[in-house]
Structures are given as C-alpha cells and as structure tokens.
Amino acid sequence: xxxxxxxxxxxxxxxxxxxxxxxxxxxxxxxxxxxxxxxxxxxxxxxxxxxxxxxxxxxxxxxxxxxxxxxxxxxxxxxxxxxxxxxxxxxxxxxxxxxxxxxxxxxxxxxxxxxxxxxxxxxxxxxxxxxxxxxxxxxxxxxxxxxxxxxxxxxxxxxxxxxxxxxxxxxxxxxxxxxxxxxxxxxxxxxxxxxxxxxxxxxxxxxxxxxxxxxxxxx
Amino acid sequence: xxxxxxxxxxxxxxxxxxxxxxxxxxxxxxxxxxxxxxxxxxxxxxxxxxxxxxxxxxxxxxxxxxxxxxxxxxxxxxxxxxxxxxxxxxxxxxxxxxxxxxxxxxxxxxxxxxxxxxxxxxxxxxxxxxxxxxxxxxxxxxxxxxxxxxxxxxxxxxxxxxxxxxxxxxxxxxxxxxxxxxxxxxxxxxxxxxxxxxxxxxxxxxxxxxxxxxxxxxxxxxxxxxxxxxxxxxxxxxxxxxxxxxxxxxxxxxxxxxxxxxxxxxxxxxxxxxxxxxxxxxxxxxxxxxxxxxxxxxxx
Ligand SMILES: Nc1ncnc2c1ncn2[C@@H]1O[C@H](COP(=O)(O)OP(=O)(O)OP(=O)(O)O)[C@@H](O)[C@H]1O
Ligand SMILES: [Mg+2]
Numbered sequence: 049x050x051x052x053x054x055x056x057x058x059x060x061x062x063x064x065x066x067x068x069x070x071x072x073x074x075x076x077x078x079x080x081x082x083x084x085x086x087x088x089x090x091x092x093x094x095x096x097x098x099x100x101x102x103x104x105x106x107x108x109x110x111x112x113x114x115x116x117x118x119x120x121x122x123x124x125x126x127x128x129x130x131x132x133x134x135x136x137x138x139x140x141x142x143x144x145x146x147x148x149x150x151x152x153x154x155x156x157x158x159x160x161x162x163x164x165x166x167x168x169x170x171x172x173x174x175x176x177x178x179x180x181x182x183x184x185x186x187x188x189x190x191x192x193x194x195x196x197x198x199x200x201x202x203x204x205x206x207x208x209x210x211x212x213x214x215x216x217x218x219x220x221x222x223x224x225x226x227x228x229x230x231x232x233x234x235x236x237x238x239x240x241x242x243x244x245x246x247x248x249x250x251x252x253x254x255x256x257x258x259x260x261x262x263x264x265x266x267x
Numbered sequence: 268x269x270x271x272x273x274x275x276x277x278x279x280x281x282x283x284x285x286x287x288x289x290x291x292x293x294x295x296x297x298x299x300x301x302x303x304x305x306x307x308x309x310x311x312x313x314x315x316x317x318x319x320x321x322x323x324x325x326x327x328x329x330x331x332x333x334x335x336x337x338x339x340x341x342x343x344x345x346x347x348x349x350x351x352x353x354x355x356x357x358x359x360x361x362x363x364x365x366x367x368x369x370x371x372x373x374x375x376x377x378x379x380x381x382x383x384x385x386x387x388x389x390x391x392x393x394x395x396x397x398x399x400x401x402x403x404x405x406x407x408x409x410x411x412x413x414x415x416x417x418x419x420x421x422x423x424x425x426x427x428x429x430x431x432x433x434x435x436x437x438x439x440x441x442x443x444x445x446x447x448x449x450x451x452x453x454x455x456x457x458x459x460x461x462x463x464x465x466x467x468x469x470x471x472x473x474x475x476x477x478x479x480x481x482x483x484x485x486x487x488x489x490x491x492x493x494x495x496x497x498x499x500x501x502x503x504x505x506x507x508x509x510x511x512x513x514x515x516x517x518x519x520x521x522x523x524x525x526x527x528x529x530x531x532x533x534x535x536x537x538x539x540x541x542x543x544x545x546x547x548x549x550x551x552x553x554x555x556x557x558x559x560x561x562x563x564x565x566x567x
Pocket of ligand 2: 089091210
C-alpha cells in the first residue's frame with residue numbers, strides 16, 4: 049500500500065528533516081508513527097499524501113509512483129486517501145455538515161447520497177446533533193473529530209491521521225483510536241502519527257519510530 | 268448530465284449569493300465596469316446616429332446628367348442609365364419639362380417665353396445607391412462614358428468628408444473599445460484575484476480533499492462573468508438614458524433644419540453585444556487571475 053525507498057526531505061534552506069527513510073506498509077495494516085516533536089512525523093505524512101514532495105527517493109502509494117504522478121492526476125490521487133490534519137484545516141465559515149461534505153462535493157456527489165454519507169460520518173464521531181453548528185463554537189476535541197469525519201466521509205482505502213488525539217482526554221482519545229481500529233478492521237489501511245505510548249501498548253500494532261537523528265528504527 | 272447542470276446551477280446561485288452578501292462592494296465594481304463600458308458603447312451609438320444622418324445627406328447627392336441636344340433617343344439613354352449598377356433611380360426631364368420647371372421656379376416666366384428656341388438640353392436626374400464616395404466616383408466616370416451624355420454634374424466633396432469622418436470615428440471607437448475592454452479585463456481580474464486571496468484557506472482545503480483546478484475555478488469564473496454582464500447592463504442603461512436626455516434638444520435642432528430626424532439609442536442588437544462582451548471580459552479576466560493564483564499556490 050505504501051512503500052518508501054531512500055527518501056530524503058529537506059525544506060528550503062534547512063537541514064535534512066528526513067534522511068534515507070525506508071519502509072513498507074501493507075494493504076489493510078494499521079501502523080503507528082512515533083517520534084519526538086520535530087522528528088518529521090507530519091512531514092512524512094505530507095509526503096505520503098503528496099502535499100510535499102521528497103527531495104530524493106521513491107514513494108509508492110496505492111499503486112501510484114508519486115514521483116511520476118502528473119499534476120492533473122493529483123486530485124484523483126488525493127480522493128483515494130483520507131487525511132486528518134494536525135491543525136484540522138476546517139473552514140470556519142461553513143457548518144460542520146458543509147465541512148464534512150466537501151470531499152464528496154468536489155467529486156460531484158450530491159443530493160440524497162451526500163446527505164446520507166455526511167450524516168453517517170458525523171454520527172460516527174458523535175457530532176450529528178451539531179451538524180449545523182460552526183467549527184469555532186466547538187471545543188478543540190470536537191473540532192478534531194470533525195476533521196476525522198471529513199477524512200472518512202469519502203470511504204477511502206487509506207486513512208492518514210496526524211495526532212488525531214492531541215486535544216482529547218483519555219476516554220475520548222481511546223474512543224477515537226478505537227474508531228480508527230474499526231476502519232482498519234473493515235479493511236482500511238490506517239497510519240496514525242502520535243506520541244501517546246498508551247495507544248501503542250493498548251492496540252499492539254506495528255510502530256514506525258522516527259528519531260531526532262533523522263534516521264529510522266522500526267519496531 | 269443532470270448532475271452536471273445542477274452543480275453549475277448551484278455554483279451560480281452561490282455566486283449570486285456572494286454578490287448579495289456584499290452589496291456595496293459589488294455595486295461599486297459593477298458601477299466601475301458600467302461606466303467604463305458605457306464610453307465605447309456610447310461612441311458606437313453616436314456613430315450609428317451619424318450613419319443614419321448621412322443617409323439623408325446621401326439622397327441629396329443626386330447627379331444631373333446632361334445629354335447632347337442632338338441625341339436621337341434621350342428616353343432610351345435615360346432608361347439605360349437607370350439600369351446601371353449603383354443607380355437607384357433615373358428620372359428623365361425633357362427640355363420642355365425642364366423649361367416649364369424653370370419658368371415656374373425662377374420667376375423669369377414672361378422673359379423666357381420670348382425665346383425662339385428652348386435652350387435646355389435633355390437631363391437625367393440620377394439618384395445613386397448608398398455607396399462609398401469612391402464607388403460613386405466610378406459611377407460618375409461610367410455616366411460620362413455613356414453614349415449620348417454630354418456632362419455630369421455632381422458634388423461629392425461633402426459626402427467624401429462625411430465618409431472620411433465616419434471612418435475615423437469607427438477607428439476611434441474600435442481603439443477605445445479595445446483599450447477600455449482591456450481595462451475591464453484588468454479591473455475584474457484584479458477583483459477576482461483579491462477574492463481568490465480572501466479564500467486562500469478554502470482553496471487549500473479543497474485542494475487537500477482532491478478538488479480539481481476546474482472545481483476551484485468555476486465559482487470565480489461565474490462571479491467574473493456575472494459582474495461583467497451586470498456592468499454591461501448598467502452601461503446599456505447609461506447610454507440609452509443619455510441619448511434619451513439629449514433627444515429633445517436634438518429633435519428641436521433637426522426641426523430647425525426641416526428634418527424629422529430622431530436620435531436612436533442602443534437597440535436589441537447592441538444590448539446583446541454589450542451583454543455578451545461584458546460577460547466574456549469578466550470570464551476571461553477571472554480565468555487569467557485564477558490561473559495565476561492557482562499556479563502560485565499549487566501545493567506540490
Ligand atoms: N514548511 C516547512 N518549512 C521549513 N521547515 C519545516 C516546514 N515544516 C516543518 N519544518 C521543519 O521540519 C522539522 C520536522 O517537522 P514536523 O512538523 O514534520 O515534525 P513532527 O514530528 O510532526 O513534530 P510534532 O510532533 O511537533 O508535530 C521541524 O524541524 C520543522 O521545523
Ligand atoms: Mg506534527
């Protein structure tokens with residue numbers, strides 16, 4: 049599903065954030081990505097979602113060689129993955145419903161199917177009753193769950209989440225991770241960046257650990 | 268296909284919603300575009316009126332064709348002239364009829380009856396078709412070369428001047444249209460560019476969830492075209508209102524010259540041209556602006 053070969057990433061004018069990263073994530077797997085702050089977890093997820101391009105190396109996702117994917121194929125590629133962003137990236141002037149509906153609207157899905165899918169996604173994260181509220185009237189944790197609902201509304205084969213439990217208390221945090229496990233059990237490939245050791249121990253899934261020395265250790 | 272149309276309808280409605288939500292800003296934009304488009308549109312309307320006025324003058328550009336007095340069959344010559352291309356009407360005036368008219372109009376009636384012989388030649392009064400002065404000059408040459416014709420009297424100087432003036436006017440109007448059309452393109456392009464920048468977050472999120480450039484571009488194109496079209500509508504109103512305002516005095520002036528001439532505003536034809544032009548300019552301006560912004564904020 050995801051394969052990285054000798055991947056390097058250096059932002060303009062900076063040092064190497066990622067250096068010679070190699071790993072493979074199989075289809076249907078659930079993997080945690082860990083490492084201290086600044087180790088490059090978000091950067092790695094951005095490379096997989098083609099939000100950033102690697103400086104060197106090859107990345108294959110869902111059968112696409114990302115180094116060869118032409119510009120006009122990028123939207124189609126992004127529709128195959130659901131991304132939960134560390135900073136949520138919600139539109140504050142739109143209701144929760146409209147935020148969650150966006151991935152469907154850009155695909156031209158409308159009417160009954162749209163309503164059904166958006167409601168199902170909001171229901172999954174326990175926010176159906178707030179469908180017509182605006183993001184800024186929600187707590188940080190609730191906003192994070194809206195981001196999750198938007199990522200799953202498209203039913204993508206690959207889910208990527210960047211610190212999806214950052215603002216949640218223990219109980220909610222567990223609930224959210226269990227939600228991701230549920231998707232994993234239904235066949236979705238799931239990659240979660242987190243530094244909460246608790247989840248890793250609780251679920252016993254594979255861990256890819258990034259160290260601050262820019263190298264990679266796989267557990 | 269139905270989905271395609273309903274999506275476009277949705278975007279269009281959202282665009283109208285945006286305009287309604289910011290009435291002052293939109294009104295200002297539309298006013299600027301309306302005034303800018305009103306200048307060339309007004310010039311074209313003025314030229315249209317001059318053109319119609321020149322038609323009246325044209326009719327007075329009749330030629331007098333004098334035939335040789337000894338021409339055997341002057342009526343046949345007149346008929347031949349009538350069949351020439353470029354001739355609308357040819358009226359034969361016999362020497363006798365000419366003399367009678369002269370007596371009547373000149374007041375020398377009594378003196379002229381003492382003449383032993385009618386001194387007037389047979390004349391053909393030629394009304395040319397509406398042609399360029401060059402073509403009329405050609406017609407004069409043809410008439411001069413026609414057997415039986417002695418002399419052709421014509422005064423094309425006025426017509427030549429008017430014609431040259433109209434050509435100059437048209438050139439100026441086209442130049443002005445191009446320049447001000449460019450201005451509208453840039454004005455709307457800039458307004459749409461600002462709108463794109465105001466929606467930077469939205470565009471980024473749409474790109475992140477797999478929205479195509481086309482999807483992002485669409486509402487901006489509609490907004491540009493709609494504002495262009497509304498500006499054109501305003502320009503149409505401005506021009507016709509202005510013409511309506513000066514029509515009264517213009518009619519008085521025309522009456523003083525014994526003419527029933529009336530000014531005409533931009534008609535249905537002008538309306539559609541203006542509307543299509545405004546919408547096309549808005550669309551293209553937006554397209555350029557959005558393309559530039561999208562290139563700048565491409566994520567990867
Ligand atoms: N757009 C950028 N331009 C330049 N440098 C960047 C950019 N994004 C990240 N970095 C740098 O890359 C390094 C890794 O950042 P990244 O966000 O990937 O870390 P992280 O592991 O996700 O950290 P955290 O746990 O705090 O979210 C940091 O040193 C950061 O300063
Ligand atoms: Mg991060």
